[in-house]
Amino acid sequence: MQPILSVHNLNKYYGNQVGCKNMNLTLYPGEVVGVVGESGSGKTTFINSISGNLIPDSGKILIETGNETIDFLEISESLKRLLIRTELAFVHQNPRDGLRLDVSAGGNISERLMSIGQRNYGNIRQTIFKWLDKVEIDKSRVDDFPRTFSGGMLQRLQIAKNLVTSPKIIFMDEPTGGLDVSVQAKILDLLRKLVRELNLSVVIVSHDLAVIRLLADKIIVMKNGEAVESGLCDQVLDDPQHSYTQLLVSSVLQV
Amino acid sequence: MNNVLKFKNKKNTVAAQDEIYNFAYLDENTKRMIRRALIKALCIPGYQVPFSSREMPMPYGWGTGGVQVTSSCLTTDDVIKVIDQGADDTTNAVSIRNFFKKTANIETTEKTSQASIIQTRHRIPEEKLKEKQILVYQVPIPEPLAFLEPRYQETKKMHALSEYGIMHVKLYEDITKNGHIETAYAYPVKTNERYIMDPSPIPKFDNPKMNNNPAIQLFGAGREQRIYAIPPYTEVTSLDFEDYPFDPSKAPHKCSICGSNESFLDEIITDDDGNRSFICSDTNYCNQRMENN
Numbered sequence: 001m002q003p004i005l006s007v008h009n010l011n012k013y014y015g016n017q018v019g020c021k022n023m024n025l026t027l028y029p030g031e032v033v034g035v036v037g038e039s040g041s042g043k044t045t046f047i048n049s050i051s052g053n054l055i056p057d058s059g060k061i062l063i064e065t066g067n068e069t070i071d072f073l074e075i076s077e078s079l080k081r082l083l084i085r086t087e088l089a090f091v092h093q094n095p096r097d098g099l100r101l102d103v104s105a106g107g108n109i110s111e112r113l114m115s116i117g118q119r120n121y122g123n124i125r126q127t128i129f130k131w132l133d134k135v136e137i138d139k140s141r142v143d144d145f146p147r148t149f150s151g152g153m154l155q156r157l158q159i160a161k162n163l164v165t166s167p168k169i170i171f172m173d174e175p176t177g178g179l180d181v182s183v184q185a186k187i188l189d190l191l192r193k194l195v196r197e198l199n200l201s202v203v204i205v206s207h208d209l210a211v212i213r214l215l216a217d218k219i220i221v222m223k224n225g226e227a228v229e230s231g232l233c234d235q236v237l238d239d240p241q242h243s244y245t246q247l248l249v250s251s252v253l254q255v
Numbered sequence: 256m257n258n259v260l261k262f263k264n265k266k267n268t269v270a271a272q273d274e275i276y277n278f279a280y281l282d283e284n285t286k287r288m289i290r291r292a293l294i295k296a297l298c299i300p301g302y303q304v305p306f307s308s309r310e311m312p313m314p315y316g317w318g319t320g321g322v323q324v325t326s327s328c329l330t331t332d333d334v335i336k337v338i339d340q341g342a343d344d345t346t347n348a349v350s351i352r353n354f355f356k357k358t359a360n361i362e363t364t365e366k367t368s369q370a371s372i373i374q375t376r377h378r379i380p381e382e383k384l385k386e387k388q389i390l391v392y393q394v395p396i397p398e399p400l401a402f403l404e405p406r407y408q409e410t411k412k413m414h415a416l417s418e419y420g421i422m423h424v425k426l427y428e429d430i431t432k433n434g435h436i437e438t439a440y441a442y443p444v445k446t447n448e449r450y451i452m453d454p455s456p457i458p459k460f461d462n463p464k465m466n467n468n469p470a471i472q473l474f475g476a477g478r479e480q481r482i483y484a485i486p487p488y489t490e491v492t493s494l495d496f497e498d499y500p501f502d503p504s505k506a507p508h509k510c511s512i513c514g515s516n517e518s519f520l521d522e523i524i525t526d527d528d529g530n531r532s533f534i535c536s537d538t539n540y541c542n543q544r545m546e547n548n
Contacts, residue, residue, distance in 0.1 A: 058332025076526070077416070078415075081416055081418065082411075082416075085418075085420075100403075100424075103424055104428060104431060105426060106427070106431060107424050107427050107428050110422070110423075110424060110427050111420055111421060111424050113420075114420040114421075114423040114424060114427070115418060115419075115421070116420070119423070119495075119496055119497050120496060120497045120498055120499050121427065121430055121496040121497075121498050121499050124427065142431075143431050143432070199435075251500045
């Protein structure tokens with residue numbers, strides 16, 4: 001099997017400062033890769049660089065679309081933006097960054113559908129309802145504005161908005177950050193369900209080891225812009241080799 | 256300026272064309288710059304060409320863009336007609352007509368068929384336009400995506416890459432809220448199967464008239480410094496959904512003056528009891544019908 005996304009020797013600097021350095025990643029279809037590390041370790045820089053939000057300084061990003069391998073950093077901007085709205089999806093930590101707040105919930109979900117050329121209101125409406133159902137938002141809220149939604153609902157709406165065109169690769173930057181624990185659990189539950197059901201390939205960034213342990217198959221531990229350890233999730237978390245990973249694992253609060 | 260004007264007028268007998276001004280007010284270099292923008296606009300139908308809009312002797316929002324375009328197109332042989340919401344006799348129309356009479360000394364008319372240049376605010380004349388006529392629109396906001404995407408850089412990219420999904424989000428929201436597409440004016444169109452364009456705030460009733468029109472259609476936005484155009488016989492389609500097709504719609508009434516069933520109507524409240532009547536918004540069309548009957 002070919003990896004759907006592979007990143008080789010990716011570097012991103014902010015002036016003299018390291019954003020992330022020598023990063024590698026291989027993502028197979030249906031796999032979830034978690035990226036963990038403390039604040040400022042370069043997690044977000046990394047995920048932004050591989051998802052098209054930032055332009056990395058050097059490295060290679062290859063995306064397998066099924067019939068061809070695309071060099072993500074070499075393609076034209078129009079193709080890149082087309083990929084971003086069809087094959088890729090990005091779930092922001094703050095759902096307000098990924099949603100249009102002055103457009104109804106249904107309108108938010110419909111945007112990607114219409115941008116790939118769907119022009120039948122009835123069908124679009126059907127798809128919206130299907131997705132509201134999937135992310136467990138009550139159908140009666142379809143015409144309400146996102147600003148009337150709670151934090152957890154907003155995040156679920158953002159997930160629906162991103163998944164509606166069945167993207168191949170989903171990037172998530174702290175999808176449960178800023179939510180209270182019970183809502184976090186619900187979102188994680190939902191994500192786990194969707195990952196299984198739809199066979200999604202996901203790169204997820206989090207500082208929360210529990211989130212990564214629950215969702216991820218493989219893990220990359222970052223510190224000061226570099227990957228210090230990577231491997232199978234259970235293996236790395238149960239038997240951490242690098243001193244930083246050991247510190248990270250041992251500092252998780254046991255309740 | 257006013258003092259100079261008075262002084263000049265006192266000294267000489269009032270000349271037919273006020274000699275203080277260059278022909279049609281704008282200086283020749285400015286006209287050349289605008290003509291270049293116009294040619295580019297005609298080559299890329301619906302594409303907004305930036306131009307360095309001049310300060311005009313009227314406030315923004317009163318047709319400074321349209322006046323600059325008209326001024327750059329005028330020749331001494333032209334016959335100009337100016338309409339405001341279809342009417343020849345409203346303040347905006349009268350003052351712009353007088354402006355060109357004074358600065359260019361050209362013939363003016365109220366008859367659509369006799370005009371070679373028609374400057375319009377928010378209507379297309381009912382009478383069919385012909386080849387060799389120019390229709391100049393006054394445009395307040397040229398960017399159809401402006402209300403959905405406030406970043407100008409981003410809208411430019413969206414046009415360049417034909418990323419127009421968001422335009423349908425607006426129509427989607429309309430249907431969701433009202434059960435039909437509520438947008439009644441400035442209804443977005445696609446020009447020559449490529450650029451999405453704001454037709455200026457004409458009623459959507461007029462949208463079909465833009466399609467395959469033999470006349471040249473020029474759009475000038477003075478404050479926003481943009482010019483765009485539709486060359487003759489160009490395909491212009493109004494955006495819609497398969498199951499909610501575009502409907503030009505019209506008030507279900509007759510003109511109470513000329514009795515026309517086909518023209519776009521203005522609703523007029525006639526007394527304090529809320530009685531109302533409907534009359535043609537295109538005054539010339541209405542008058543012609545009355546004369547012919």
